[in-house]
Each structure stands twice: as structure tokens, then as C-alpha cells.
Amino acid sequence: xxxxxxxxxxxxxxxxxxxxxxxxxxxxxxxxxxxxxxxxxxxxxxxxxxxxxxxxxxxxxxxxxxxxxxxxxxxxxxxxxxxxxxxxxxxxxxxxxxxxxxxxxxxxxxxxxxxxxxxxxxxxxxxxxxxxxxxxxxxxxxxxxxxxxxxxxxxxxxxxxxxxxxxxxxxxxxxxxxxxxxxxxxxxxxxxxxxxxxxxxxxxxxxxxxxxxxxxxxxxxxxxxxxxxxxxxxxxxxxxxxxxxxxxxxxxxxxxxxxxx
Amino acid sequence: xxxxxxxxxxxxxxxxxxxxxxxxxxxxxxxxxxxxxxxxxxxxxxxxxxxxxxxxxxxxxxxxxxxxxxxxxxxxxxxxxxxxxxxxxxxxxxxxxxxxxxxxxxxxxxxxxxxxxxxxxxxxxxxxxxxxxxxxxxxxxxxxxxxxxxxxxxxxxxxxxxxxxxxxxxxxxxxxxxxxxxxxxxxxxxxxxxxxxxxxxxxxxxxxxxxxxxxxxxxxxxxxxxxxxxxxxxxxxxxxxxxxxxxxxxxxxxxxxxxxxxxxxxxxxxxxxxxxxxxxxxxxxxxxxxxxxxxxxxxxxxxxxxxxxxxxxxxxxxxxxxxxxxxxxxxxxxxxxxxxxxxxxxxxxxxxxxxxxxxxxxxxxxxxxxx
Numbered sequence: 001x002x003x004x005x006x007x008x009x010x011x012x013x014x015x016x017x018x019x020x021x022x023x024x025x026x027x028x029x030x031x032x033x034x035x036x037x038x039x040x041x042x043x044x045x046x047x048x049x050x051x052x053x054x055x056x057x058x059x060x061x062x063x064x065x066x067x068x069x070x071x072x073x074x075x076x077x078x079x080x081x082x083x084x085x086x087x088x089x090x091x092x093x094x095x096x097x098x099x100x101x102x103x104x105x106x107x108x109x110x111x112x113x114x115x116x117x118x119x120x121x122x123x124x125x126x127x128x129x130x131x132x133x134x135x136x137x138x139x140x141x142x143x144x145x146x147x148x149x150x151x152x153x154x155x156x157x158x159x160x161x162x163x164x165x166x167x168x169x170x171x172x173x174x175x176x177x178x179x180x181x182x183x184x185x186x187x188x189x190x191x192x193x194x195x196x197x198x199x200x201x202x203x204x205x206x207x208x209x210x211x212x213x214x215x216x217x218x219x220x221x222x223x224x225x226x227x228x229x230x231x232x233x234x235x236x237x238x239x240x241x242x243x244x245x246x247x248x249x250x251x252x253x254x255x256x257x258x259x260x261x
Numbered sequence: 262x263x264x265x266x267x268x269x270x271x272x273x274x275x276x277x278x279x280x281x282x283x284x285x286x287x288x289x290x291x292x293x294x295x296x297x298x299x300x301x302x303x304x305x306x307x308x309x310x311x312x313x314x315x316x317x318x319x320x321x322x323x324x325x326x327x328x329x330x331x332x333x334x335x336x337x338x339x340x341x342x343x344x345x346x347x348x349x350x351x352x353x354x355x356x357x358x359x360x361x362x363x364x365x366x367x368x369x370x371x372x373x374x375x376x377x378x379x380x381x382x383x384x385x386x387x388x389x390x391x392x393x394x395x396x397x398x399x400x401x402x403x404x405x406x407x408x409x410x411x412x413x414x415x416x417x418x419x420x421x422x423x424x425x426x427x428x429x430x431x432x433x434x435x436x437x438x439x440x441x442x443x444x445x446x447x448x449x450x451x452x453x454x455x456x457x458x459x460x461x462x463x464x465x466x467x468x469x470x471x472x473x474x475x476x477x478x479x480x481x482x483x484x485x486x487x488x489x490x491x492x493x494x495x496x497x498x499x500x501x502x503x504x505x506x507x508x509x510x511x512x513x514x515x516x517x518x519x520x521x522x523x524x525x526x527x528x529x530x531x532x533x534x535x536x537x538x539x540x541x542x543x544x545x546x547x548x549x550x551x552x553x554x555x556x557x558x559x560x561x562x563x564x565x566x567x568x569x570x571x572x573x574x575x576x577x578x579x580x581x582x583x584x585x586x587x588x589x590x591x592x593x594x595x596x597x598x599x600x601x602x603x604x605x606x607x608x609x610x611x612x613x614x615x616x617x618x619x620x621x622x623x624x625x626x627x628x629x630x631x632x
Contacts, residue, residue: 058582061574082581083590091582098579102597102604108583111593115584148597165583 007033010071011205012057012173017068019049019056025066026052028230034173036203039195041216043209043241044227045249050209051095053227054177057207058092059085072173087116089172089204093162093179099150105161106145109168116169134167137197138190155182163194174198174206180215192218213241226252263344265298274338280460283516283548284487286338289432289458291376291403298342303350304370304377304397304404311365311394311614319360322368327351327380327409334493335436335462343407343434347380354393358386358413365392365419365611370406372399372426383410383437385418392419392607394614399426404454406433414440414467419607421448421615424457425622433459441467441496448606449488450615452479452622457486465492465499465527475606476505477599477615479622480513480545481629487516494523494530494557503534505549506602508595510541510630519551523563531561538569539598541591541630588631592623595630 012034019027026049034040044050056063057070059082070077077085100108109131114122121127135142138160150158159179166174176195180188196219199206208221216224216238224240225232228249233256234240244252273295274281287295308322309315316322326349354368370379381395397406404426412418424431431454439445451457463472472492480486486509492501507515517536538547551565572594580590596619603615623630 060578081587082578083584083586086582086584094579094582098573098576100576100579100594100597102600103593108593111585111589112583115586115589169583 007035009035011036011038011073011203013071015069015071017056017070018066019052020064020066021052021062026230027056029068030232032225032232034205034207036205037199037201038222039199039206039208039219040223040225041208041210041221041241042225042227043211043244048227049230050227051177054092054175054207054209057175058082058090083115091166091169091171091174093166093174093176095177095181097150097158097162099148099153101148101151103149104145105147105149108149109165112165113168131168134164137167138164138194140164156184156187159183159187159191163191167194167198170198170204172204174204175209176206177209178211179208180210180212185214188215189218191215195219213245216241228253263341263348265345268298268338268341268345269296271338271341274336279518279520279550279552280336280489282518282550284456284458284485288456289430291430298345299376301346301376301378301405302373304372304379304399304401306352306368306370306379306381308354308366308368311367311610316366317362319357320366321355323353325351325353327353327382334464335434336460339432339434339460340407340436343378343380343405343432346378346405347407350378351380351382353382353384356385356389356391358388360386360389360391362391365394365607365614368393368395370395370397372397372401372404374399374401376403377401378405378407380407380409383408383412385410385412385416387413387440388415389413390417392421392611394421394423394611396423397426397431400428401426402429404429404431406431408433408435408437411438412440412443412445415442416440417444419446419448419611421450421606421611423450423618424454425450425452425618426454429454430456431458433457435459435461436464437462438464438466439470439472442469443467444471446473446475446606448475448477448602450477450603450619451486451488452481452484452626455484457484457488459488461488461490463492463501464495465501466495468496468498470496471500473605474501474503475602476507476517477603477619478505478507478515479595479599479619479626480507480509480511480515481626482511482513484511484513486513489518489520491520491522492532494527494532497527498529499527500530501532504602504605505536506539506599507537507547508539508541508598509545509547512542512544514546514548516547517549519565521551521553521563521565523555523557523560525556527557528559529561530557530563533562533564535565536567537598538567539595540569540571541595591631596620596623
């Protein structure tokens with residue numbers, strides 16, 4: 001098993017990243033490189049640091065980067081605020097998207113698209129056409145636009161709405177934090193089609209964070225990384241997901257320990 | 262007709278009174294000398310449809326001398342004071358029975374400069390269905406608005422008052438009787454003036470009457486915005502909800518006090534009130550006191566509550582992760598908070614109009630909200 005790090009022409013590089021929160025170390029030295037057009041997946045148990053990694057890349061203020069760097073197209077993101085990272089092309093599909101009562105979905109989408117892609121992209125017939133096509137692909141009804149952001153949404157609706165945002169914002173790097181959790185198989189297929197449409201055949205990249213291999217059957221990742229105890233203990237191709245499914249995380253821990261020995 | 266002598270014969274309000282706890286009468290009085298009744302001019306009043314076109318048949322606005330007669334249910338001091346200063350500035354708004362209009366009516370009041378006052382008497386016939394926006398604008402030093410009247414049986418009315426003076430003090434007293442099976446949404450949008458004191462009373466005196474009282478209040482700079490709402494259930498099967506959202510920044514202060522009374526015999530009454538306050542700066546202050554008096558045992562429910570807090574950091578992060586800079590994210594969350602009640606006030610047409618108005622007010626107040 002080899003770590004996919006330090007490759008030339010990287011879209012995103014995570015270099016020896018150490019992160020803590022409230023004095024507790026969570027990430028203990030992560031290296032990861034994503035090239036344009038690649039889909040990577042991080043798998044791991046609860047508490048292994050997967051969501052921390054996603055939040056740190058997006059710039060969540062609660063986390064302290066103790067050491068290392070996160071680069072997008074060769075430039076460090078660490079001094080950038082979350083909104084600046086978003087405008088540079090980083091997108092996080094949240095594990096638990098925030099409800100914002102009083103803010104209508106349609107209004108929110110226009111503001112987001114205007115912020116990231118410019119005012120012109122959020123106006124007129126072209127935007128409406130783009131919006132309608134994305135909603136159709138994700139099987140989201142038009143009535144959704146007049147609802148309040150994530151307010152009273154089912155789990156599946158929240159995840160589809162995150163993917164709708166991803167499709168409209170056209171990020172360079174999409175991070176999907178357990179977007180498959182709580183979705184039935186049809187929902188996973190729908191979400192996967194949105195991810196494939198946003199990344200495949202483009203210069204964008206994606207980092208899928210998940211417990212399960214189900215979504216990876218529909219979004220074939222180029223690399224899979226296993227995060228345990230704040231470290232990537234194994235990296236490999238799509239076959240790694242199958243091996244994990246069959247043998248569990250204990251197996252990969254044992255293999256990693258043998259390699260170290 | 263109320264006279265200055267009637268007002269002056271009354272004892273002055275006690276600060277122990279729920280209504281006057283946070284804003285003493287002398288701070289609301291036009292001169293601060295509560296022993297005088299100064300000369301007050303009349304604000305100008307006009308009515309059109311929201312698109313500016315003339316009102317249709319069935320709506321009339323005429324200037325009249327209004328006699329309060331037996332005082333309606335309200336505070337006697339403010340009522341008699343406003344009755345005295347509006348003795349020659351009364352306007353009757355008459356809506357015919359079975360009047361129906363899809364476009365909101367806009368009743369515009371320009372305070373002019375200096376001190377002015379208006380008494381609006383709403384006479385809404387039975388089985389009518391429409392929306393009325395009363396908009397108060399101007400650069401007056403002091404403005405008094407007295408709104409009295411009745412909503413006829415079976416009518417469905419969205420009655421919205423927008424107080425957006427650019428300075429000065431606004432005193433508003435409403436006393437509205439709601440008829441049998443009538444449904445009223447009573448919305449208040451309040452900002453702008455340095456000081457606002459409102460006392461809103463809704464009387465459900467006929468079976469089946471319903472009122473939803475909604476407030477969207479935005480305090481900035483050193484504004485002091487004090488709203489008191491009383492809803493009286495005095496008939497069976499009556500329904501009320503009070504939902505009041507106040508956002509305050511700068512070193513402003515917002516006050517929301519509510520009194521829900523359910524009288525003996527009001528079987529099946531269903532009432533609730535909730536105040537939400539959003540604190541936008543360390544010096545802003547918000548007070549809410551919801552109170553209940555329930556004298557009837559067989560009610561569907563009577564509840565009250567209040568919640569205070571700052572902007573949610575997780576919501577801010579979510580919006581910033583979607584490219585909104587911190588300032589815009591704050592504005593969007595403030596607007597969303599106020600929109601939660603604004604969107605309940607009426608039709609989509611009315612709501613769109615209110616959203617534009619709120620956005621421009623947020624823009625105008627700018628840094629006064631943050632600091």
C-alpha cells in the first residue's frame with residue numbers, strides 16, 4: 001500500500017498536517033495529494049479524524065493547525081478565511097448541514113453563486129436553466145426553492161441540497177463529508193451522479209469521506225486512504241474498499257503494523 | 262372626544278406597571294413634561310393600492326372628528342393623550358362588507374417635521390378579505406399614531422404597520438376588536454426611530470375570532486424600541502399566536518412585553534406567545550417578558566416563552582463556506598431571522614414588498630447594527 005502524496009501538478013496537497021482542538025491532537029501528520037480530475041476517498045472509523053480533516057481544509061475556526069500545510073494549486077490555504085477558500089474553489093458538503101430558518105433556498109443559491117462565480121452567473125435565463133437541470137438530475141422538486149435552507153428537511157433532502165450547491169458552485173475541490181450517510185440506495189445513486197457530473201472529465205477533484213463502501217461503487221475513486229487515530233495508515237486503489245468491507249479496520253491496522261515492523 | 266383636561270386629570274403611569282417598566286411615559290411624551298399637552302399638527306395620510314393605483318370601490322378614507330367615546334381597552338394615559346392631540350386629525354378608513362382585493366392597500370402616513378399625530382379608525386365590514394399596510398415615514402421629532410376600530414365578522418385581514426421614521430420618537434397605540442370568526446394577521450415592522458413605544462391590544466370578543474400577532478424589529482445605533490402586546494380572549498373557541506422577533510445591534514435596546522389574558526367563559530381558547538431576540542453586539546440589550554392570565558380551565562392550550570442569543574457561529578461558518586464574506590453572512594442571517602416572522606404576515610406580494618423594505622433598512626443602518 002502506498003501513500004498518494006507529493007505528486008507534481010497537484011490540485012490540492014496536504015503536507016504533514018497536525019491539527020488539534022481544545023488542546024487535544026486529532027490529526028497527527030497527514031500527507032495527501034489530489035491531482036486535477038481525481039477522486040479520492042478517506043475511510044475510517046468514528047473519531048478517526050475524517051470530519052476534522054474536512055473542516056480544516058474548509059477553514060473552520062475551532063481547529064488549530066499545529067503543524068503542516070494545506071495547499072490549493074500550490075498556494076497555502078491556511079491563512080485564508082472560509083469564504084476566501086470557497087471563492088478559490090473549495091467546497092465542503094457538510095455532514096450535518098446547518099438549517100437557516102427565514103432564508104429561502106432560491107435566494108441562498110443566488111447569493112452563493114454570485115459570491116463564488118460572480119454576479120452575472122447568478123442572473124437571467126442561463127442560471128435558471130442551469131438550476132433547473134441540476135434539480136432535475138437530483139430529483140429535487142421546484143417547490144424546494146421557496147423553502148428555508150435545511151429547515152425541516154429530511155436527511156436525504158439535506159444531502160441532495162448539498163450536492164445541488166456543489167453542482168451550481170462548480171468547485172475546483174469538492175469535499176464530501178459523509179454525504180452518503182442516511183441515504184437509501186436510490187439517493188446514493190443520485191448523489192453519485194451529481195459527483196461524477198461535477199468532477200469527471202473536468203480539472204476539478206473530489207475528496208469523499210465515508211464510513212461505507214456503498215457510494216464508492218458508484219463514484220469510482222482513484223485512491224482510497226484509511227485514516228485511523230489521526231494518521232493515514234494505508235492508501236490504495238478502489239480494491240481497498242472491498243478489502244475493508246470484507247476484513248474490517250482491524251485488518252488494515254494489522255497490515256500497517258506489520259509494514260512498520 | 263378626549264380633551265387635554267381628561268388627560269391631565271389622570272394619575273401618571275407607575276413604572277411598576279408591566280407596560281411602563283422599561284420606558285417611562287416622560288421619555289415618550291413629546292416634550293418630556295408630562296403635565297402639558299402641546300400643540301401637535303396632523304401628519305398627512307393617503308391611501309392607494311400597493312402598485313400606486315387608486316383604491317377600488319369599497320374603500321374610503323375620510324378626515325373626520327373622531328370621538329373615542331367609551332375608552333377602548335387600552336392604557337388610559339396614552340389613549341387619552343393621543344385622543345386629545347388627534348382631536349382634529351382623525352381619519353376613518355372604511356372597508357365595505359364583502360370587499361375583496363388581491364393587491365395590498367397601502368396607507369401612507371408622512372409625519373412631516375416637528376410633532377404630529379394621526380388617529381386612524383378602521384371600520385372593516387363583514388366577510389371582507391384584503392391586506393392593509395400602514396406605513397409611517399418622515400423626519401418628525403415626535404409622532405403619535407392611534408389606531409382603533411373593528412374587524413367585521415368572518416373577515417380575513419392582514420393588517421401590517423411599518424414604522425420607519427428616520428429619527429425622533431414614535432408612540433403607537435392600537436386597540437382593535439376582532440369579530441366573530443374573523444381572522445387577522447397583525448404585523449409590525451419596526452425600526453428607524455430613535456425611540457418607539459407601542460401598545461397593541463387585540464380583543465377577541467366574539468366566538469371563533471383569531472389573531473396572529475407578528476413582529477420584526479430591528480434595532481441599531483442607540484435606538485430604544487419598546488413593544489407591548491396584549492391579547493384578550495373573551496369568547497369561546499378563540500385563537501391567538503404572538504411571535505415576535507427582535508434583532509438589536511449597536512447599543513440599541515429592544516423590549517417586548519406580552520400579556521395574554523383568557524377570560525372566564527372562553528372555553529376552547531388556544532393561545533401562545535413567544536419572543537425571540539437576536540443580540541448583534543456586546544452592548545445591545547433585549548428584554549422580553551411574556552405574561553399569562555388564564556381564568557378559564559377548559560382551554561386548548563396557553564403557552565409562552567422567550568429566547569435570546571447571538572448569531573449562530575455554525576450558521577455563519579456554513580454561509581462563509583458558500584462564499585459569503587463575514588459581513589454579508591451576518592446581514593443574511595439577520596434578514597433571515599427577521600424574515601421568519603415577516604414571511605408569516607401575508608401574501609407573497611406583500612412579503613416581497615416587505616423583504617425589499619427590510620433589505621434597504623439593513624443597508625441604510627449599516628455599521629450601526631454591528632458596533
